[in-house]
Amino acid sequence: MxxxxxxxxxxxxxxxxxxxxxxxxxxxxxxxxxxxxxxxxxxxxxxxxxxxxxxxxxxxxxxxxxxxxxxxxxxxxxxxxxxxxxxxxxxxxxxxxxxxxxxxxxxxxxxxxxxxxxxxxxxxxxxxxxxxxxxxxxxxxxxxxGPAVWGPRLLALYAVAWVLLSLFPYDLLLSAGELAAKLRSDQWGWLLAPVDAGLLGLLSLAVEALIAAPQGWLIVLQLRRSVGAAALAGAAAGVALELAQLLLASGVSQGASVLARAAGFAVGAALAP
Structure with a gap:
């Protein structure tokens, strides 16, 4: 064909x-x-x-x-x-x-x-x-x-998909009243959002770290940065994504997710060949 x-x-x-x-x-x-x-x-x-x-x-x-x-x-x-x-x-x-x-x-x-x-x-x-x-x-x-060429490109494609899917379904809050209602809800927390409390919430944090790990691998392969630098990059990405989630009607924002993504980036960087 x-x-x-x-x-x-x-x-x-x-x-x-x-x-x-x-x-x-x-x-x-x-x-x-x-x-x-x-x-x-x-x-x-x-x-x-x-x-x-x-x-x-x-x-x-x-x-x-x-x-x-x-x-x-x-x-x-x-x-x-x-x-x-x-x-x-x-x-x-x-x-x-x-x-x-x-x-x-x-x-x-x-x-x-x-x-x-x-x-x-x-x-x-x-x-x-x-x-x-x-x-x-x-x-x-x-x-x-060979893998040395297509590997980093696949990881870069994964990084784009990771960001896009993290913000899906893009249901942006369009007024101050909607944002105020979101801030009164249980969909956000400085450490843990009430809606994600409990064992299931902890499991979701582990999944977030696992999904973020390939980004740390990409940072090592492409930018030649250390594990510490990858963790800082993960924390910065986590902050940006959690702030964006705060502006989405269906988004859940919490500080623990920032830590999970930083840990995921660090683990990915540490395991990078």
Whole structure:
């Protein structure tokens, strides 16, 4: 299979995943086509509260890879400078089709909010496609040059994914009132957040340290820094991430997580070959 065929297959597979995931639990309810069109023509724009913001952002994130794959596929078809526009149009058409299909699956919510999020995600994916293409190309080229070359690049990719996933679902607090409510909640603490107290909270700290460890390894390989420097870098990253979590509706911020990440960076640095 050629590289272009693999790209088309990946795009088609991800589009299927988007459709399937958007219709789960697949509770189909028959409806006259004309009535479905009428309902779709009057879908509302909802006033979403902070509790719904994560779902709204997740809709956009779901379509971001689709925008990347659609743009890369359009480029592979030789569509030239029109590729980004056509890729975005194709992603939006799919989003509209999926929202229409959701009318036949009542557990799903159909709204203009979802279409807006999906359009934004598709646009960001199309814009990120050239960068993603170069990054994947460099990684694939490095795979033929041995672990000394592709190892650090895989670790750098892991570091980017670590930061992005640490802040998911990006449900940013948008007002002083929302931030004040967050500060009154049990989702933060100078040492331990009440919501994460107990054995399960301690286990989550151990997982945070384990997940952070590869960053220490990367610091040693790329920057030739000591274990102590890696621990300081882990503490700095921990502070930045916990402050960011404080500004997210679903985020949990606590000082113990800073210590866990510092320990993880140090362990990773100590175990680096």
């Amino acid at each position: 050629s590289d272009r065929s693999r790209l088309f297959a990946a795009c088609a597979a991800y589009a299927f995943f988007v459709v399937y995931g958007s219709l789960v639990p697949l509770d189909f309810q028959p409806l006259p086509f004309g009535e479905a069109l009428t309902r779709f023509a009057h879908i509302p724009y909802l006033a979403l509260g902070v509790e719904s913001r994560a779902d709204w952002v997740a809709n956009g994130v779901l379509y971001l890879p689709l925008g990347v794959l659609a743009a890369r596929s359009a480029r592979a078809l030789g569509l030239g400078s029109a590729s980004p526009v056509l890729a975005f149009a194709a992603a939006v058409v799919l989003a509209v089709a999926v929202e229409f299909l959701q009318i036949f699956f009542p557990p799903r919510t159909v709204s203009l909010n979802d279409l807006l999020a999906e359009s934004i995600g598709s646009a960001l994916g199309v814009l990120a496609a050239p960068l993603a293409g170069r990054g994947v190309g460099r990684l694939l080229a490095a795979l033929h040059r």
